[in-house]
Amino acid sequence: MIHKLPTLAHLCKALQQVPYLASKxxxxxxxxxxxxxxxxxxxxxxALLAAKRNIILCPICCVWKEREKPCVFCDDQSRDHALICVVETWQELMAIEKTEGYKGLYHVLGGTICPLExxxxxxxxxxALVKRVQGSTVTEIILATNQTPEGEATAMYVAxxxxxxxxxxxxLARGMPVGAVxxxxxxxxxxxxxxxRRLF
Amino acid sequence: MIHKLPTLAHLCKALQQVPYLASKxxxxxxxxxxxxxxxxxxxxxxALLAAKRNIILCPICCVWKEREKPCVFCDDQSRDHALICVVETWQELMAIEKTEGYKGLYHVLGGTICPLExxxxxxxxxxALVKRVQGSTVTEIILATNQTPEGEATAMYVAxxxxxxxxxxxxLARGMPVGAVxxxxxxxxxxxxxxxRRLF
Structure with missing residues (x-):
């Protein structure tokens, strides 16, 4: 039936290209x-067009930034510039930021090495990461990739x-999640x- | 961090209003x-703006139609105009159309009776359904609401x-789904x- 409504079919096709909008x-x-x-x-x-126009990747840490504003992380002098946390994507960065337990900088890889894809x-x-840290004052790099085969392989390569x-x-530490049995x-x-295991 | 990127926060807020996009x-x-x-x-x-502009509800059966075109169902003389299938929403209609086993007309209720909401x-x-069938040539109305408390209550009310x-x-018949054990x-x-149960 949908092919008889071309405008609607066109909208569905456009929506279909957006990930995480299951066909159901x-x-x-x-x-x-x-x-x-x-x-x-x-x-x-x-909102969509404005975001596309004004949000760009920071040329240093590859995190999204407003075009006309300084990077939220790289230009924040209250953060620890000697520490860099390497994450796969922006989503993982947000998960770490939510903990409010990390005050260093970030580096977003943009995904994982995945030959199949x-x-x-x-x-x-x-x-860019290697070039960024060479001869810099960075003292530690934390690889915070996901615990997936691709994430671990990417971490190994980066290391x-x-x-x-x-x-x-x-x-990152591996082990029992909090609350797990x-x-x-x-x-x-x-x-x-x-x-x-660690010392108690 | 997101509040420091107002354009991005605005996009996220717009996206958040779209149903079936879990915050994850x-x-x-x-x-x-x-x-x-x-x-x-x-x-x-x-695509979004064109759909919004050109897709309207058929004033008779309440199914989406192109503004300048006849209704895919009501104006299709090859369909059985004596039969009306009542569904909750367009999505259920699509599920029935997929079977290719129904050739009558439809009537979309636009949801279910739900006092809590x-x-x-x-x-x-x-x-509109009652008015539509009164004095018409319709001989049978099939209530195809979902098998949920709201769907059944709505079917009862419509009946x-x-x-x-x-x-x-x-x-619709109730019983074992095909392939079920x-x-x-x-x-x-x-x-x-x-x-x-039915006669074998």
Missing amino acids: NLYRVATYFLLSDQKKIDSFCL GVGPEDLSID RKLKETGIKVSC LEGLDKLTVYKALAE | NLYRVATYFLLSDQKKIDSFCL GVGPEDLSID RKLKETGIKVSC LEGLDKLTVYKALAE
């Missing part, structure tokens, strides 16, 4: 927009690249928690 | 848009409203399948 919800999202009033649609489009090291900001700089490279955890997590 | 995926969708090229953003906004019968197109028209009112079904479904 596609029609619901389309319905939401069709039932919204014109003002809401206009302001949605304006055609993403090589040259597609990420790894060389190797950073070796020549002589800077201390660390990574041993019985409910997968065996690999239990194994890692055991192998990487 | 919000940043990913924002990232998708920021990483898309300008042309893609423009065409997304154009402030949706009463007057907010749905129930009166009562239709009683005075004297037209036959039916509803008895052991895996909830007891209410098994009970209904048993109670509403």
Whole structure:
């Protein structure tokens, strides 16, 4: 039926390209927009276009920044400029910021090395990271990639690249999540928690 | 950190209003848009605005239609105009159309009666349905609401409203889904399948 409504089909096609809009919800999202009033649609489009126009990547740490403003991290003198936390994407950065327990700088890789999807090291900001820390006052680099095969492989690659700089490279602790019960955890997590145990 | 990037915060706020975008995926969708090229953003906004401008509800069956074109269902003479299938929303209509097993007309209620959410019968197109079938050539009305408490209550209300028209009112069969094993079904479904059993 949808092919007989070309305008609607076009909207669905545009929505379909947005990730995390499952096809099951596609029609619901389309319905939401069709039932919204014109003002809401206009302001949605304006917000989208404004963000596209004014939000750019910081040339140093690759975090989103307002075009006309200094970077929230790189230009913040209250943060510890000797510490860099390397994350895959902006989303992971937000997760770390939420803890309010980290006051250093960041470096966003832009993803993980994933040959199957055609993403090589040259597609990420790894060389930029090496260049950034070479001869700088940075004393420690924390690799905070995800605990996925791709995340770990990327961390390994980045660590190797950073070796020549002589800077201390660390990574996030692995083990039991807070609130976890041993019985409910997968065996690999239990194994890692055991192998990487710490003094009480 | 997000409050320091007002343009980005504004985009996130606009996205947040779209249903079925869990807050977990919000940043990913924002990232998708920021990483898309300008042309893609423009065409997304154009598709949205065009749909908003050109797609309206058919005044008869309340299904979406192109403003300048006849209704895909009401004006299709190859369909059975004596049969009306009543559905909650457009999404349910699409599910029925996918079966390619129904050739009658539709009537979209626009939701279910849900006092807790402030949706009463007057907010749905129930009166329009009664008016539509009164004195018409319609011989059967199929109530195809969802098997939820709200869906069933709405079907009951619509059925009562239709009683005075004297037209036959039916509803979808209840029972075991195709491919189901008895052991895996909830007891209410098994009970209904048993109670509403048919001759083999």
